[in-house]
Amino acid sequence: MYKKVISQMSGQFSCIEKTVSGQNPIYIPLDPANTDYAEYLLWEAIDGNTIADAD
Amino acid sequence: MSLILDGTNGITNLTSINSGQLGGRRNLVMNGEMKVAQRTTSSAGLGADAMTRVLDRWGLVTNTGDSATAGRVTMAQVADGPSGFANCLKLTTTTADTSIAAGEVMLIQHAFEGQDLQGIYKGVSGAKQVTVSFYVKGNANATYTCELFDRDNLRTIGQAFAVTTDWNRIELTFAADEDDGSSPFDDDNNVSLHIQIFLHGGSTFSGGTFVNNTWANQTNNTRMAESHTSILDATSRTFFITGVQMEIGATATDFEHRSYGEELLLCQRYFQQWGGDLAYGYFGGVASITTTSNAFMPLLCTVEMRANPTFAFVGAASVYDLRNNGNASHPLTGLAGDQLTKTVAGITLTRSNGDLTADVPGQLIGNNSTVGRLQLSADI
Numbered sequence: 437m438y439k440k441v442i443s444q445m446s447g448q449f450s451c452i453e454k455t456v457s458g459q460n461p462i463y464i465p466l467d468p469a470n471t472d473y474a475e476y477l478l479w480e481a482i483d484g485n486t487i488a489d490a491d
Numbered sequence: 492m493s494l495i496l497d498g499t500n501g502i503t504n505l506t507s508i509n510s511g512q513l514g515g516r517r518n519l520v521m522n523g524e525m526k527v528a529q530r531t532t533s534s535a536g537l538g539a540d541a542m543t544r545v546l547d548r549w550g551l552v553t554n555t556g557d558s559a560t561a562g563r564v565t566m567a568q569v570a571d572g573p574s575g576f577a578n579c580l581k582l583t584t585t586t587a588d589t590s591i592a593a594g595e596v597m598l599i600q601h602a603f604e605g606q607d608l609q610g611i612y613k614g615v616s617g618a619k620q621v622t623v624s625f626y627v628k629g630n631a632n633a634t635y636t637c638e639l640f641d642r643d644n645l646r647t648i649g650q651a652f653a654v655t656t657d658w659n660r661i662e663l664t665f666a667a668d669e670d671d672g673s674s675p676f677d678d679d680n681n682v683s684l685h686i687q688i689f690l691h692g693g694s695t696f697s698g699g700t701f702v703n704n705t706w707a708n709q710t711n712n713t714r715m716a717e718s719h720t721s722i723l724d725a726t727s728r729t730f731f732i733t734g735v736q737m738e739i740g741a742t743a744t745d746f747e748h749r750s751y752g753e754e755l756l757l758c759q760r761y762f763q764q765w766g767g768d769l770a771y772g773y774f775g776g777v778a779s780i781t782t783t784s785n786a787f788m789p790l791l792c793t794v795e796m797r798a799n800p801t802f803a804f805v806g807a808a809s810v811y812d813l814r815n816n817g818n819a820s821h822p823l824t825g826l827a828g829d830q831l832t833k834t835v836a837g838i839t840l841t842r843s844n845g846d847l848t849a850d851v852p853g854q855l856i857g858n859n860s861t862v863g864r865l866q867l868s869a870d871i
Contacts, residue, residue, distance in 0.1 A: 443837075451828045462802065463838075465831035
């Protein structure tokens, strides 16, 4: 559902890919003011939820 | 209401000058006239997702999971309104839900950043009243609840209002919330306040005793007025709203009309998109082809966004064509976010066929399709 994206420009972990079945992925910046990132942090805080490594 | 002129407060109860508006920038609401709908002008079957946006800055909120409603609505921008208003937001019930579980809720919501509300003096000494006004109508008489929800301090205040089959202006002055001086809005770019219109809800939101126009710490079962209508009670049910204004003070002044361009720029702080106009139209800036299968392209934001934005694209990757090296066509096989900031969003473009010419610029255009749209969202 959530996967790290490594920037092609910087080589660093720059955003998160979120996939939902049947929809295009969205890409979420690592910004606490971004509501999608805030939602990710809530998901990550649940025991057992771990973001997938980048391809 | 009499006009009052004194040396302390100046002019009080002045609602207009020469039958027109008093001046600009009184209305704290963006897109209150329902002019801007960048994403789409209509979306059907809504009710299953926590938040859906059709018109800019207006969201439809429902509970999900065990508290989800079976009801469904269509939300649309339609060409209807009282005199002086060309558009409104219309909700049409397409699937009724008369078996209302406790936790069900459906409301429309507008969000404000805290840094835009400091003039209200919320939660501090000298707190001011605010007045919310809007035009509404429906297919039949109804009673709904308009709420101000202080997200920073989890405090609420609500007032019931009536809907008839004719356009009527509702004017609701909300009490000042001085509280104990310890609940100001944060001075930042996060959400501090919602205007919410409850259109449907279960006992979780109505089981207690609703107290009209009184600030209180959030207690869910007192948030909806008594004798509340459910917009989901029949498939004939409709709800129309436009001309939403929130202003400091106890007087509802004439609606502050802004140009489409002004409203669009305000909305683009929260959502921007490229494409969709021409079958071979351009998207964003010039792409740098870094390898035979990858390129990097910046999207230069029209205005600085509220926060670093989420990147999304509409349609299959193949509706985007990366022209490169003699204008040769290279439909994409993938798009992704890379470095996303408030002013520039860098995205990557993939052509897995490996036939791009590296170190030569490229230009992303539509692949004979108006489906594709590149979108940045920093909404709240």
